[in-house]
Amino acid sequence: MRKQLFVFTMMAVTVMTACNENKQRDRGIDTANLDTIAVAGDDFYQFACGGWMVSHPLKPEYSRYGTFDELREKSQEQLKDLINEIFQKTNEQGSVAQKLGDLYSLAMDSIRLNTEGNTPLLPYLGKIDAIRDKSEITGVLAEMFRSGMYPFFGQYVYADDKNSSLNIYHLVQGGFQMGDRDYYLENNKRSQELRVKYVELIEKLFSFSGYDAKDVKKASAAVMKIETQLAKVASSREDLRDPIANYHKITVKELSERAPDIQWLAFFDSLGIKEIQELNLGQLNPIAEVSKIIKGYSLQDLKYYLSWNVINEASSFLDDAFSDASFDFYGKALSGKEVQQERWKRAVDMIDGSLGEAMGQLYVAKYFPPASKKKMLDLVGNLQKALNERIMNLSWMGDETKAKAQEKLNVFHVKVGYPDKWRDYSKLTIQKSDSYWENIVRSNRFDFDYMFGKFNKPVDKDEWLMTPQTVNAYYNPSTNEICFPAAILQPPFFNPNADDAVNYGAIGVVIGHEMTHGFDDQGRKYDKDGNLIDWWTTEDAKRFEERAKVLVDYFDNIVVLDTVHANGRLTLGENIADQGGLQVSWQAYQNTLKGKQASDMIDGYTRGQQFFLSYATVWAGNIRDAEILRLTKIDPHALGKWRVNGALPHIDAWYDAFGVTEDDALYVPKEKRVAIW
DSSP: OOOOOEESOSOOBOOOOOOOSOHHHHTSOOGGGOOTTSOTTTOHHHHHHHHHHHHSOOOTTOSEEEHHHHHHHHHHHHHHHHHHHHHTSOOOTTSHHHHHHHHHHHHHOHHHHHHHTTGGGHHHHHHHHTOOSGGGHHHHHHHHHHTTOOOSEEEEEEEETTEEEEEEEEEEEOOOOSSOTHHHHOOSHHHHHHHHHHHHHHHHHHHHTTOOHHHHHHHHHHHHHHHHHHHHHSOOTTGGGOTTTTOOEEEHHHHHHHSTTSOHHHHHHHHTOTTOOEEEESOHHHHHHHHHHHHHSOHHHHHHHHHHHHHHHHGGGSOHHHHHHHHIIIIIIHHOOOSOOOHHHHHHHHHHHHSHHHHHHHHHHHHOOHHHHHHHHHHHHHHHHHHHHHHHTOSSSOHHHHHHHHHHHHTOEEEEESOSSOOOOTTOOOOTTSOHHHHHHHHHHHHHHHHHTTTTSBOOTTOOSSOTTOBOOEEETTTTEEEEEGGGSSTTTOOTTSOHHHHIIIIIHHHHHHHHHTTSTTGGGBOTTSOBOOOSOHHHHHHHHHHHHHHHHHHHTOEEETTEEOOTTTTHHHHHHHHHHHHHHHHHHHHHHTTOOOOOOBTTBOHHHHHHHHHHHHTOEEEOHHHHHHHHHHOSSOOHHHHHHTTGGGOHHHHHHHTOOTTSTTOOOGGGSOOOO
């Protein structure tokens, strides 16, 4: 478990090969992506991306296919090529190459996986079955957490929100695995259908694990009852976005009083943090409910629940029966996917997750051009200057708050490309004689030890929380950092041959987006040092909230499918960052012109039009209805269509660029447009 970051998009995707188009064409956007029959002011998303959507239909393995997935497909090929290069050599036992190659080989060996069946699971289920008294649950819980399984609650070690220089232990709600709290609680048709399919999944996987029919029914009933009880007391996703409401510094003694049916000192001792005295309990009610569950349920029901956490976590690393059943629920039922990705793609993704910086080091050495890093740093500097100018000119903010906002902006910790120090994987053992699942457990334990080794130690502000081959970016409030991995510095985000208007419309907005996260409804509550503290005047905070509510209400009124509306409160932070990123990047682009109008057009479009078309291209994609519903419920980002059609109507320059008037469907009167940063 890790503290949530403010990321540009929820998709974590990897590297791709450089664009092969000629430099002349690279100057502007690809006009083949457009649907010029559409009216820009009525549906700019269709106008800018309609051609792309036709030429990139949804594939059976996807619930959503967009530009990110297009990059992902190319990146998977590239990572596979890097792994295949390893296979061509003799690799010393214990070397990174040996670990990469052997783990990939284990993932690809379908014959062995199907022969082993449920055998790799049995030792783990046996430990749970051997529990004879509830007092023994604490030790088993600790072992499960170390192995990457999280029954009842979640945990992580990271910065103390109110003392950002020190890593502490955080305990947070969890323990339900259907995908979202509301799926257990809502009585609409979709939630009811998902509950039925989830029970089917539980029963299938218990059956595959060797349980008889009678136990399978008892197990599914126990799992659903316990997970539903946990869901009932869990905070909503909207409430989880309030960092103040989710910070409760307490002592271990106070934790023991709140949840007495877990032997906390023994638990922490087993985790390797014996000296713990205080922790952050993110949500108060869920942990008390865990204690009630342990006390109130039979030992056998608790063992069924713990076993489910093992089985469900392992299912993707066992035979085809397990992985197919898991996909039927998490892929088909939840997202609408039709088929699983090919095995080699799943194997590449697993390697990227288990040995990410090792793969990153190989990628950077072969594919990342140093010139991109320099240009990116220049862009970041230009965006910082533009945001600083915008802060200075805000009419709604007082001088005292402005000064502190500028102070925070000026000390942003900027990370571009890749870390200066690579992670050491020497203590991770990958052994081909052991099962795929056993190696995954060792990898989980390695990651656990890495995280918990930071407990009660200073925060390392140079640590990267994404790998270099991730096409994404993030803002971390605890370290006040913005990070842009190497792999995002490629088309359609960044193209060294393109006109400034194109790059500022894409990567420039990404930079501005992450900067704005430092001042959105969550990020603004952290100071320049990353501490959760109120640095705003009362009047300025009130004005901010009034302006933010306009954005909440605007997105609440958007219908995403049938009668389902977007969630303005859940997506507020990302929507503020999109709106701010556009404003800041547009100003930074205007600064490059030094007051002059860029006169020549590119492929029939002005530079201003190219800026906004470039931005929209980033969000081009097709999506299934099931995925629209799933993401609207769980994703703090608006859907791609509405990151265009919902954001641009609040940008004055967009109206000027495309001549949008009150006769157009997307028109918002100037006095009703959101103006925050």
